[in-house]
Each structure stands twice: as structure tokens, then as C-alpha cells.
Amino acid sequence: MGIKLLFICTGNTCRSPMAEGLAKTILGPEVEVSSAGMAAGEGQPASDQALSVLKVRGIDLSSHHARQINPLLLQAADWIIPMTKEHEIRLCALYPQYTGKIRRLGAWGTKGKDILDPFGGSLKVYQKCAEEIEGLIFELKKELDSLAGKD
Numbered sequence: 001m002g003i004k005l006l007f008i009c010t011g012n013t014c015r016s017p018m019a020e021g022l023a024k025t026i027l028g029p030e031v032e033v034s035s036a037g038m039a040a041g042e043g044q045p046a047s048d049q050a051l052s053v054l055k056v057r058g059i060d061l062s063s064h065h066a067r068q069i070n071p072l073l074l075q076a077a078d079w080i081i082p083m084t085k086e087h088e089i090r091l092c093a094l095y096p097q098y099t100g101k102i103r104r105l106g107a108w109g110t111k112g113k114d115i116l117d118p119f120g121g122s123l124k125v126y127q128k129c130a131e132e133i134e135g136l137i138f139e140l141k142k143e144l145d146s147l148a149g150k151d
Helices: 015-027 048-056 071-076 085-094 096-101 123-147
Strands: 004-009 032-037 079-082
Touching: 004 015, 004 071, 004 085, 015 032, 015 048, 015 123, 048 123, 079 085, 079 096, 085 096
Parallel strands: 004 032, 004 079
Antiparallel strands: none
């Protein structure tokens, strides 16, 4: 595929790092995957619950450090993939030049849903969130394969 995906959430400590880790595993090395936050505290680690949930899946987020969105990250991405409709609307308003490549995760495939923020929730809440993200990344993979002519 040879494309670059940028997952976006609010703080870049829960949803988008989990999406980044899951996407790297599901999409493989030919897709470059990264993440950032709309209001990230630069350098914050992934949440303990996100670390635990992905560790069970064999994915290590221990080296993750939150970063704030910036024009260079957005410009470099082929697809900017926010977690919610609200993130999508805000990104399009702040960066109208990238509207054509901003598409929330739930808009890939047929599910059309937002990925709600698990921040402060139990491990079970994080597990459910990771399962939702994982399912949508498989939908994303199908559409990316279709766009690349890999039916």
C-alpha cells in the first residue's frame, strides 16, 4: 500500500495510541502509522490501561509519548483519521486544506460510529474500546485494499 496514516484523539494517551498499535499489527509494515492528539500533553506516556489491553494482544506501547497535532504531521499523512465526528469537524475547521484526507475511523466501512474516550475508565472499558478500534481497523483495511485495487 505504501501510505501514511495519522490517528487523532484528544490527548494521544488512550484511543489514538491503541489505534496506532493495532493498525501497525493489522496493516503490516507497508503502511506507516502514527498518532497525535488535539490537546495532547507533549511527552505523556500511554495510559496504564491502554498499555495493559494491548500487551495482552502482544503489542508494546511502552515507548509511546503523546504529541500534539501540527501542520507538518497533517501534511505528511495520506489519511488523517480522528476518533470522533467532533474531532473530524474541528480538524476540518482548523485545517481546511486537508479536509479531503480527514475521515474519522468510524466512517470507514459501514459502522459509522464514534470511538468514545475511555480515559479514567476501568480496564473493561479500555478492552471494549480496543475491540471497537480493532474492528474498525479491519474495515479500514478492506477499504484501503479496495482503493489500492487489492480486492
